[in-house]
Structure formats: structure tokens, C-alpha cells
Amino acid sequence: MTKQEFTVLEGSPWTLGATWDGSGTNFAIFSAHATKVELCLFDSRGKREIARVTLPEYTDEIWHGYLPEVRPGQLYGYRVHGPYDPANGHRFNPHKLLIDPYALQLHGEIHWHDAAFGYRIGHAREDLSMDRRDSAFVMPKCVVVDPAATWGPDIRPNTPWAETIIYEAHVKGITALSADLPDNLRGSFGGLADPKVIDHLVKLGVTAVELMPAQAFFDDRYLIEKGLTNYWGYNTIGFFAPATRYISPGANLHEFKMMVRRLHEAGIEVILDVVYNHTAEGNQMGPTLSFRGIDNASYYILADDPRYYFDTTGCGNTVNMTHPRVLQMVMDSLRYWVESCHVDGFRFDLASSLGRDRDQFSPSATFLDAVRQDPVLSKVKLIAEPWDTGVNGYQVGNFPPGWAEWNDTYRDTVRSYWKGDPSTLPALASCLTGSAEKFDKRGRRPWASVNFVTAHDGFTLMDTVSYNDKHNEANHEDNRDGHSDNRSWNCGVEGATDDPEILALRDKMRRAMMATLLLSQGTPMILMGDEIGRTQGGNNNAYCQDNEMNWLDLKGVDEGNAAFRDFLSGLIALRRSRPLLSLPAFLHKKAHEVKVEWLRPDGAAMEEGDWHNPDSRVVGMKLQNASQGLLVLLNSHYDSVSFKLPAPIYAASWACLVDTDAGTVHVRRAPPVEGESVDLSSRSLLVLEDRGE
Template sequence: MSKFEFTVLEGSPATLGATWDGSGTNFAIFSAHATKVELCLFDSRGRRETARIPLPEYTDEVWHGYLPEVRPGQLYGYRVHGPYDPANGHRFNPNKLVIDPYALELQGDIRWHDAVFGYRIGHSRDDLSFDRRDSAFVMPKCVVVDPAVTWGPDIRPNIPWAETIIYEAHVKGMTARHPDLPDNLRGNFGGLADPKVIDHLVKLGVTAIELMPTQAFFDDRYLIEKGLTNYWGYNTVGFFAPATRYISPGANVHEFKLMVRRLHEAGIEVILDVVYNHTAEGNQMGPTLSFRGIDNASYYILADDPRYYFDTTGCGNTVDLTHPRVLQMVMDSLRYWVEACHVDGFRFDLASSLGRDRDQFSPSATFLDAVRQDPVLSKVKMIAEPWDTGANGYQVGNFPPGWAEWNDQYRDTVRSYWKGDAAVLPALASRLMGTAERFDRRGRRPWASVNFVTAHDGFTLMDTVSYNDKHNDANKEDNRDGHSDNRSWNCGVEGPTDDPAVRDLRDQMRRAMMGTLLLSQGTPMILMGDEVGRTQGGNNNAYCQDNEMNWLKLDELDPRDAAFCEFLRGLIAMRRTRPLLSQPDFLHKGNKRGVDVCWLRPDGKEMSEEDWHNPEARTLGMLLRNKTASLLALFNSHYESVSFHLPQETHSAHWVRIADSHTGELHLRRAPAERHRRLDVPARGLIVLEDSAE
């Protein structure tokens, strides 16, 4: 290692991370149990360590120092000294270069080697052994960043929750094979910032894009050894840095900010899918990348035997948000993405783990209370995935006011209904009304239920109507991974078919399920590619497939898929132009804005208790109305058509058919009125009618 002389001043513990102030850089890192922290500087390629500098001060459990000579672009990492005592929860090993938890940018990727583990791989004492090999040669390096950027007149769209329509997408999946992008923009933030990509979202009519993990993550060793990748990215190792794989060649962290600004200019909000419940370091047999080597006993919840981890995530460890410094890191990270990067909200993976004190979840947990009172975070959209793998982990409806939640009950009910299951009508009515039995409390609103039929985890919409069983062989886990309860129906043939009758039925089912989604109170979420028939070949856990199985295809669309995309655009336009479909209040107990709902059976009479409890009933009319307009949705999941009596006690008694899932027709502006008192709703069909006083 070359010897360079650096001036090292005391610096400040106030701001963690590497902070460039225009003159020099302050370095500060928290560790309550370390005995010494060394700052390691590297050459511009990250291959040679040019200096190793002990941080001179230790204040309030923060190690810090100021280097006037260090400028933006400097590569660095840390070596942290302390006891290697796994039996007592300590795993310090200064032979391992560790990533700064507050690093704003990383350079390079992990090259998997036994040296990144704090113990000797294959040793008879497993993780109780100690590895003395230097890991710097295979570790990514942190980058000192100048955070200044010219935003210009960036105006947040500030879409009200009641008007929000979310599109769940993947940065690479959205851009990797876009027909109009140059190669250097495919698969990265620059591609997603391109007007040609954004135009697809604008034409579709969504108001927010929810990006699957974009914070720094790496490909797991076991996946690389199988020739696979961590495509989804749910294994974070840097909560402030964007994933390097999504930064264009020659670009830097500011490319992410450009993407946000371009989406804002199009009126689209940016929501980040974030993973604060665990890290990429796994269990006691995992690598030493950052937190484990900095202060294992502080960053993670340890088991009763502190050699092991208390795990509610299924990923080997759980981040300890009850520790004040760890809580500070997560809060600082969230504020960074809002204030410095202008994002509009977050979706929290396995969010129940964030509200835990070991086995108990509480809506008043430290982290949830901190978010609620935070002057920055309380003003952006917060979405929970309200479950984890631990005891009492399923918490749908139990998050505090201000939060929205993924509603998997919505998915299961809608799929079950349209595949023809019995005894689903009461649940269907509940889902159409925002699942009020779970969310109508403490002043929460219908938008708290994020409704979806499909998400990244599970079948796509096309696969939901094409496969009865999962087909995950490409994941190389002998088809054991992924859920087996998919509530799907292949319409008579497993997988692709040229049978026109089966394909027609699948199209009808797709239109009916998306029609249901856009008719429901709550916040609708659409999965990337569902609008154009994207299929994963029956793989319902495509987390490791970085290929065309997961990439969006917009060119050479099958005419059926092109027609379905137009139908979905129409449904979204219907929702955005009919306020009855996105009410700010729950409707099940009446509505102070003069909106009510009436449930009808096919003869036009209101549903009785006996009707609701008839397990064979599969038809339902939903009548929404106020003083000026009425909407009537007729649902029929029977295998044969059903005749419905149309209500006559409305504004003009002239019903206009605006959407028909059987034919795929949409008439949002002008359409002939239904002059008949009865209307045949086709098998597995949904028809939407409108009556207006205008």
C-alpha cells in the first residue's frame, strides 16, 4: 500500500456518511462496540488501497474525522476493529472492507470469493472461526459524492390518494427491449427517463410508477453459481445509494434524479419499493459486507443465543429498528430520497417487521410513530406490504392512519370470483367497497386498500388465465419455490394455445378482472406488462430471471393484446372521469357526500341476507348513485349468461352501456341507450352502464 500524507482534522459526528462541503470531506460512522475505525482510500479504479487512516475522534458512539484533501469522486471503505465474538453477538473483522451504510454511490460489484466471509469457509467451527484474508479486492467501493444538482422547476404532481392509479414496474424490465431506445439507455434510469418510455405510461393513464428495488443490491452467490441473478433486488446492502446496474455507462447518481424530474413533468409520481426489514448479509453463515462488520449487535435483532439472528423475514436476519441509531439511519435514508431525489412515496417490503418488538406487532411501534410525526415523511405516500414470515406477521388493515396497504385479500377474492368459485359474493362486495371491515377505522379512507389482481410476486394477468399450476423449473429449485395457491384457471388448456375459443375466453377473463379492479373503491395497482399480455410462462416466482420472461415487450404485439391494452386504457379513463368510482369516504354505511351503493340481484331487487349466503350465487349488480349520476356494474361469473333487470328509478331510466368485458367494447363518450328493461350479461362477463341527469 502506497504511503500518502493526509491532513486529518477532528471533523463532526453530526452528519453520518461522507459529506463534501465544498472544501473537504467529513467522514462519520456509527459503531457502539468498535475499538477503532480505519478509513481506507482507493485509486480511481478501486483496485489499490492508497491510504489507511484511523478516524481520530469518537463522540456519542460515532467515529469521525475531516480530510481537507478529499474531493468528490474519491473511492473509500472502512475497516472496523473490535471483538470477534459471535457467541456474544460481535463479528468485527478488520480484514474485511465494509461499505459505509450512508454511502450515496457505489462503484463496482461484489466478486464472490470466500474472502468476503468473516469466518473460514469449510472450517469445522463454522462461523466461530476467523478469516484473515483481505476482502478489499472483491468488494465494491463507496464514492464521495457532490450532492448538488440543478433541478430547475421540478413540480411534484401531488396526486390525491383518491385519484391515484399505480403501475408497478421494474427499471430494467421496463426498458431492456424497448423498440425505440438506444442500447446505452436500455435497462437503466436513463432509459426510464426517456420520453418514449414515459409516453407509454401517459397514454395508459396511470398516475404513479412504483419501482421495484432501486437501492444498492447485489446478485447472491448461490444464484450466480446457478447462472441466475437477483433480478427483483430484494436484498439491499446500501440504503442511500442507487443500484449501480441501473446507472448508464458514464453517468452517476444524478441520472436517477433526471428520471424523477422527467416523470414529474409528465404528471407521474415516483414511488420506491424499499427493503428496510433485512439486509443482504443473511444469517450467521452470511458474508461480511457492511452492517455485520460495523456493529452486528446494534444493527440486527439477535436471538436469545446472540450467535444467531431473530428472523421474521425469511432472509436470515431482521434489522433492529428499536435501536435509535438504526432507526435514525432508516429515517435519514427515507428523507434523503424525498428531499434530495424528490421521490413521492415508498412501498415497504415485509412491513410488519418494521412494526415489531420481536413476536408482537404494534401500530404504535417506534418506526411507525416516527414516520407519522416526521415533517417530511408524513407528507408523502407510504404503502405497507402488511405481512412477514414471523409469528403474528399477517397485519392487513392494522397499520396506522396515513398508511396504505397492499390488500392480498382483494387479489384472492377477485381471482376466485372470476374462476367461478362458490360462496364468494359477500367477499366480492367487500372488496368493491374498499374492504371496509379491515380499513374503516381511525379515520382511514378507502384509498388505504391498495387493490391488485397481480403483482411482481405471482402470476401475471395472462398467466392467471392460462395456467392452473406454477411452472418454475427455470429457477432451478425443482419447482418447489413460489406459491401453490394461485386462484388461477387455464380456461381449459394449460399454457399457450391456438384454440380461438380458449383465447377468446382468456381475453374475456382478463377484461373482467381489470374491469373489476377499476370499478373498486380503493387504490388500484396494475402490474407492468399486464396491459399487453406479458407472460412468464407460468413462472410465479420469477425473482431470478433477468431475461425476456420479465421484460416488457411493446413491439410486435399480438392483435388481441393490442386490443386489450386499448380496453384497459379505456377502463382507466372511465375511472378518472367518473368520481363515483374513487370516493374519498367509505360507502358501506352511507356517504355524507350523497353517494350510496345498492346491491341488486338479477331480478332487479335488492340482495337479501338469504341471497348473500347462497353459495351458488355468482351474479351481482352494483348500483352507485348520487344526485346527478348513476353507475351500474353487472357481474356474472356463471358459465352461462344471466338476464338482469335494469333499475328504472334513476335519473332518466336510459342506461348507456360504457364497458363490456365480453365484447371488449367501450363507449365512454357517446353510446346508444339501453331501451330494454332487461339485459343479458354473458357468461363470465362484466357490463358497466351509466345513467346521467345531463
């Protein structure tokens, strides 16, 4: 079929991607080693290539051209010519249609076929062979868009770090079971923007949603062949485009912006979980989808043998943040989501890889320094997952000022303590006071520790008290995947039970762990569904389960879990009303007006031997400023204890704010505590207050 003719002019190299200027569209793409770049235009369904245009200019390693006839909605992709020489790091193959790294929207999903690979699958020479089949029929297409949006009076919440409470959520999972929503909105950005969903978040009291990957990603071929999908989404291929699966039918990228605005109207910030450490192209045996075919030797860190990849991510490749054009792409992407989409921050997957200039992590690595000095990005919330799979990849506490970090030591310590493990008190005290030994560096504050008991990776809160072992059989990996060290306890029965005593104990354990989280210095993070007892049936690696195992059912909440949700909401309200629970500086600072004391059950101060007694499982933490005192009493022992109270200073008696045994929270008026001692039930926590009226 005869292809259409399009006028092509010189254009500009300065703005990468497809830029609509109101008259025509400029196309620009970086490749240092290509010999020719062709722009391919497709019909409105993405099925037929209607034109192939060679970009006429090459300036400063940017290939560019301007097409006055191309309008928003036009589908396109690239074919890039150059040497197919894997042994020397080059994998150009013009038979493969490639995604523009700067595409703002994609049309369609990948349809897995051997044609998506640059080499001949099954060939004796493996990836050294070359596949000459056209891959356009299996590839999604890029979309020329008009990014202009009418935001109106969108006001960012700008919640201070010390007041932030994060809710880790999944775009699809939070609404997939919402019977109140029409089918076309379930699992979409539009669904998350629904008032009923937002109302749930507001009533809970969280200040930010941290959305698991929402940038364009694909399902891995090996998962599709097993009848599974990449539900979590840590497989990014487009750093500027939203995932097409989360855009409702008939909508476009503006649906994402609408979601952000509605969350902002409710006072809730939006933090994106982003994956810049690797891409969906995998190792040398992976597909050729974008970067590999555009300029493999520039976009990725190659091994000493450049046929292979230097991999600190465990995902087959590592993005080359030391290359100025690759660094520019990541920085441009981050600024796009902040400036054009109004997001409030980012959580960086496997961030230790981003802090390497190859082998060694450094807080002054190229990317970390670039973000720190950027006038836009330095002002938003930045959260690191401070580890990767490379040498010395565990870097908790070592990120530079301005960054917060996931603190997995907090998770392990709190789980171990309430499970009843010995020798946990010193670590617990550190967790309660902001993990200063890790984060009190270079003027960093307690909020730098993002505290969590559960996250998407691992057991849910309900499963933490219901299973001793992982049960990942549904992942079809013979239960070999996922961590085996879960610090969990099933309370006597593995999995579901109708034993009322065990159910009551599990509820008590859940309340104690959530109370600990909300009473600790630092930034608390709550996993979606923990507030209503969501279970994954013991699966601690549910990355491939796009089904009820991962979805949230806000309607099917039983009485017990409704009570737990209200208890958690009360804890959040209490935290937000008591400044002592979210201090702006570490407690040990000499100039700090707040004093901390550690008490034994007999009311005396904790001594060195008490801390290091492996059987010590009871402790009191007293916080006091010029007008208020809070006393947090914790008992992870299987027996109750009598705890002698210090004399109140500001009131006639202590008042009980929180009792995890009874499941009560009193944010305003709390009942007084009679007597000089309190009975601290087994595996429970009390919060008492001494404050003058």
C-alpha cells in the first residue's frame, strides 16, 4: 500500500520527544552511535504504518525534524539504524519499532512474539544473531499529545515532612472491587479520583498516597506464559507516560492530572513510586523495545565484556546515570511529573543503584547531586529504597540531606518485639525515637526514617499475625520466591481459623504494632488494606497476582475489621494532635526542649543490665516538654505485668489515651488512671498523658 508523504523540516534539537507547538510537531531523539533515525507514523488504530520519514538533522547527538502536518493524536515510533554488534555493546536493528523515551502517552500494550527480540530466538549464536522480522505489529505506539491542561486553582497540600503519614497504594488494587464505581473506572486513575475512595483516605487520616509504579510498564513474557501478570509494575519502559492499563476507556493522560487535583482538594499529596534503576528490556537475552535499540551503549552500564550488562538491580540491566543525556532524561522525567502533573514527590525503587557511579555507592553520586541542586526537585518529597543487589548495596541511613529512606530495620525490629523475640529492647528504643544512630547525620531530621511494619513486598499486617511461613504457591515458582525471614507469628494456627481466642490475640497484636508505628518518631507508612484486615493468604511476594489476593474490598469489611479501621484512624488523629509524637529534631539533641526517660515496670530508670537482659520485654518511654508528658508502656510478654507510674507533674492523675488491649483511643478527653500502678496486659501497649487543662 502506498505510504503518505509528509513534509519534514529541520526542526530543533533542544526539546526531546514529540513536541506539538500549536502548528506542527517537532521530533527529537538522542543517539550517539546511530547512523540514521526513521520516524514511523501509524493510522489511528496503530495497525498500519502510513509513513516513514528520515529525521533530516543531527545536532549534538540529537536526531531531529519538524513535521508541520502532524497533530495531537498521531501515533508513531522509531527505527534506528547502526551497527548490530553485541560483542561491542551495539544492538541497533532497524527492523524493530522502538518506543520514544520521551513519549508522553502510549497506545496499546505489547503482544509478546519472538519478533520483539533483536536476535533470533533459538539460534545457536543466541543474541549474537540478528532477527530481521518487523516488530511493529506487536509493539505499542507512541502518541503525539497536547500536554496543556486547565488545572484551575490546584493548591498543593505541601504537608511538612514531620506531619506526613503515607499510605502505600496500588492504582488498580484500591478500586478493582469497588461496586459503587462503573466498570470502566474500576482499577483506573479515574477510579482512584472517585469521592468515595478519597473519603476513605480522608477518614483514615493519611496525608499522602504513595502509588506503586504508574509509569508505563509491560507484563513480562515469562509471566504471561504462566497465566500471570506483572501486577506491581516494577518493569518500567516509559518514564514520561502513564501506564495505559490505568487509563479508563476513552480517557487520556489528563485523567491522571484530574486524579491528582482531586486528591489535592482533599489535602492529600501524591507520591509516585518510580523505577529508574533498570528497564523492562532485561539482560542480553531480553527484548528490543526502546533504549536497547536506540543506543544500548549509552543508556545502559555495560560489563567489562560489553556484550553483557553490569547489573546491580537483579533485573538484568542498570540504567547509566553517569551519561549526561541519560541523566538528563531522568531529570526531565522527574520535573515533568512535578511541573506538568503536579505530583508531590517520589519513592525511588532500588535507589542504591541510582547512587552508584558504577561499582561504589556514594552520597555524592552524579544523580544524587543533580537532584539535590535542582530548583524543582529539591523541594519535593524524595524517598529512597536504600538497597540494591550489588556489592555493598545496603545503604540505609547513608543518603544525603533532603532524602527520606525506607527503614526496613524498623519493620524487622517491631515485628520481632511483638512476636516476643529476646534481646529486642535496645533496637526497639531506637525505633521509637527515630533511629538516630542511622539518620542523625548532616543535619537530617527524624522524618528521614520512613517507618513501616508492612509494605507491598512481604506479608500484610493480617498475614504477619496469621502465618509463620510464606505460602507463594500461586506464583508458580514452587514457593522458592519471597523472603523466608518474615518475623511473623501465626498466634497458634497457620492461616485462617475460627478460634475466638486466636482471633482476639491476632487483633491485639495488630493493634499493638500499629500503635507502635504511629507513636514512633519518623514518618509512618501504612500499607493499603491493613486498616481493614486485607490478607494475601500467606503470599509474601504477590507481585504477579492481579486478582482478589491483592485487591481492596472497602464494602466487605466485617465488624471486627471496621473496629480496627476506626482504632487506626484514632491513632492517626492522636498523632496529629500531639506534637510530642512527631518532633522536628532528634530527642538526644542538647538544645531540645523535650526530655525522654526509659522506665522499668517498678518505676525505676532502665539500667544497662535491663537493656541487655534477653528476657526483658517490658519498657516505658516517657516524653516530656514544658506543658505535657506522654508515657508509652509496652509489654510483649505473654503475661501481664503491673507497671508503677511516675508522679504526674501537670495534672492530678494520668489519663489513658490508648489501650491496645481494649482497642480504645481517646484523642480529646481521656479517662483518668486511678492508683499508682496500671495493669499492663500481655502483648499490649498503653499511652498515658499528663497535661494540665
